[in-house]
Amino acid sequence: MYASELALSPQPVQLGTSIRYDPRAEMAMRLPSWVQPLLTWITAKPAPGEEPAPKSPLAFVREAALLVAGGCALSALAISFMTVQEPLFWLLLVSGLLATTSGLGVFQVVIFHHCAHGTIFRTRARNRTVGRVVSAVLLFKHFDRYQSEHMLHHNAKKLFTDDDEFTDFILGICDLAPSLDRHELWRRLLVDLVSPLFHGRFLYKRIRGSLGSHERSHNLIGIGAWGTLLILAALTHMLGIFFVAVVLPVTVLLQIATVFRILCEHRVPPVEVLIRRGPDLVCQATAGVFPGVRPPEARATTLPGLAAWLIWWTNMLTVQLFVRLFVLVGDAPCHDFHHRRPANKRWTDYAHARQADLEAGCPGFPLNYVDTWGLFRAINENLGALARAPADLLG
Numbered sequence: 001m002y003a004s005e006l007a008l009s010p011q012p013v014q015l016g017t018s019i020r021y022d023p024r025a026e027m028a029m030r031l032p033s034w035v036q037p038l039l040t041w042i043t044a045k046p047a048p049g050e051e052p053a054p055k056s057p058l059a060f061v062r063e064a065a066l067l068v069a070g071g072c073a074l075s076a077l078a079i080s081f082m083t084v085q086e087p088l089f090w091l092l093l094v095s096g097l098l099a100t101t102s103g104l105g106v107f108q109v110v111i112f113h114h115c116a117h118g119t120i121f122r123t124r125a126r127n128r129t130v131g132r133v134v135s136a137v138l139l140f141k142h143f144d145r146y147q148s149e150h151m152l153h154h155n156a157k158k159l160f161t162d163d164d165e166f167t168d169f170i171l172g173i174c175d176l177a178p179s180l181d182r183h184e185l186w187r188r189l190l191v192d193l194v195s196p197l198f199h200g201r202f203l204y205k206r207i208r209g210s211l212g213s214h215e216r217s218h219n220l221i222g223i224g225a226w227g228t229l230l231i232l233a234a235l236t237h238m239l240g241i242f243f244v245a246v247v248l249p250v251t252v253l254l255q256i257a258t259v260f261r262i263l264c265e266h267r268v269p270p271v272e273v274l275i276r277r278g279p280d281l282v283c284q285a286t287a288g289v290f291p292g293v294r295p296p297e298a299r300a301t302t303l304p305g306l307a308a309w310l311i312w313w314t315n316m317l318t319v320q321l322f323v324r325l326f327v328l329v330g331d332a333p334c335h336d337f338h339h340r341r342p343a344n345k346r347w348t349d350y351a352h353a354r355q356a357d358l359e360a361g362c363p364g365f366p367l368n369y370v371d372t373w374g375l376f377r378a379i380n381e382n383l384g385a386l387a388r389a390p391a392d393l394l395g
Contacts, residue, residue, distance in 0.1 A: 023294040023373055030295050042316060042324050043292040044333035044351045045371075052352040057120045060110045060330060060348070067103025071096045075245035076238075093244075100249040102325040105257055107134055110330035116147040117342060136222035138250065139206045142213035154342055156281045159266075160274060166266050170386075173202055174259060178268070178389035185383040189263070193256055202255050260327045264289045264378040265335045268385045283367035286336035288354065289378040290371060291320040291328055323375045336369055 027039050028047035036047045046052075074096030082089035114120045115131035131143035140146065152158040153165050160167055170176045174192055176185055192198040211222045233242035268274070269284035296312055298305030324333075331338065331347060337354035338347065340362065346353035358369045372378040 022371070023292055024290070027292075027295050039292075039316075040351060042320055043290045044288075044324075044328070044331075045290050045292070046352050046355050050352070052349050055348040057114065057348055060106055061120070064103045064106035064111060067099045067106065069103075071098070071100030071103060071249070072245045074099065076241050079241045079244060096245065097249055097253060098322070098325055100245070101253040101257055102329055104138065104249055104254050105261075105326070105329035105332075107138055108140065108254070108258070109261070109332050112138075112140055112143070112146075113150070114347070116143070116150050119345070119347065132218060133221065135210055136218050137225045139203075139210045139222065141206075141209035142215065142218055144215075145209070145213070154339065156277050156279075159281065159285060160268065166262065169262055173205065174263075176383075176386065177391070178386055179391040180387060182380075182384050182387040185387060186380075189259070189379075189383075193259065199252050199255055203251050257327050257329075260375065260379065261329075261332055263382055264327075264372075264375055265332070267382045268389045271390065278366075279364075280366050282339055283362075283365055283370075286339045287370040287372045287378065287381075288334055288336050289328060289375060290333050290373050291323040291375065292316065292373055293320070294373070327375055340365060340369075 022045075024039070024043055024045035025048050027043075028036060028050075031039070036050065040046050040050065040053075074092050076096075078089050078092035078096060082092070084090070111120055112131055112134045115127040115134070118124050118127045121127045121130065128143065131147070135141060135143040135146065141149075149163075149165050152163050158164055162168075175188055180188075211219045213219055229242065229246065230239075233239045266285050267287060269281060273281055273284055293312065293315060296305065296308035298308050300306045300309045331350035334350040334354040337344075337350060337357060341347075341353075341357065344353060354369065357363075362368045372381065
């Protein structure tokens with residue numbers, strides 16, 4: 001049952017030391033029940049009173065495979081049978097590239113990641129096997145090394161140190177550093193996203209960690225897979241389609257999505273928290289990031305109210321939907337829940353599990369969850385925290 005059916009008013013949510021209104025509760029109050037499942041998926045936030053929606057880990061595997069296959073097919077269809085002057089060409093191509101990149105993100109964020117935690121398949125061996133194949137084919141770091149480093153990332157003693165994968169990414173790949181002005185951090189970030197040098201350096205590091213790993217058999221799987229695809233594309237005179245429909249999403253597009261996703265996942269806490277490295281470090285190092293904006297208060301029965309709702313729906317079904325598909329895929333919006341409860345078996349129903357933990361006060365932690373609405377607001381806040389940190393704080 002939804003809040004709209006109960007005529008509930010939105011209630012303030014206690015978040016640590018601050019109180020914020022929950023836009024999702026307002027959506028539930030002002031919109032009919034039949035749109036609530038869509039809003040829950042887009043925002044990764046359930047409506048008040050919404051029943052949990054259990055999901056199998058294998059459902060994410062199927063989702064990722066269908067998105068990649070369908071996306072590649074749409075892109076190939078557009079390139080093969082249409083011209084750039086046709087509007088349908090761009091609609092199919094953009095949709096195809098978005099779907100492919102989204103599926104690759106699910107492979108990266110959900111399958112590869114949760115295989116490292118041993119929570120996709122029932123056995124450790126199956127998780128390791130699938131993780132190794134994904135890392136070889138999609139040019140991710142060798143699964144065994146990633147798993148070892150990722151466990152350190154979950155250790156409060158190692159978070160934001162030289163041993164931390166997040167620190168290595170923002171300092172080593174993105175060239176972002178503490179104490180730089182927030183505007184300078186944004187400038188470097190935007191330059192990175194369009195820089196061939198940045199993407200080449202990023203891709204080289206990926207290839208070296210995947211196809212140049214310590215294990216020859218692992219490397220041969222990746223080399224064989226990409227070599228076979230390249231040969232087939234050449235023999236069928238589809239090299240152009242192959243590079244646009246497959247190589248572009250796997251490289252540049254996935255790397256752009258990865259940059260945005262990682263920069264919104266963690267926030268450098270105050271110096272005293274980082275030095276103390278107590279239980280509050282995990283609380284202040286992560287925040288939930290939810291695609292969506294507060295709905296209008298006006299009714300759609302007036303012209304200004306109708307305009308406000310049209311603008312809101314346009315934003316939700318374009319900007320916020322794109323963010324959900326391109327950047328905040330899978331359980332990425334609830335990354336803070338994963339860090340607080342990394343072994344929780346309800347991770348597949350991340351939205352409801354996190355909300356239940358929030359409403360219970362997050363037992364075992366000194367601070368409750370923090371909600372951040374909007375990807376760019378989250379990144380801006382995270383870059384602001386990085387700018388406030390002393391130059392020698394990280395590492």
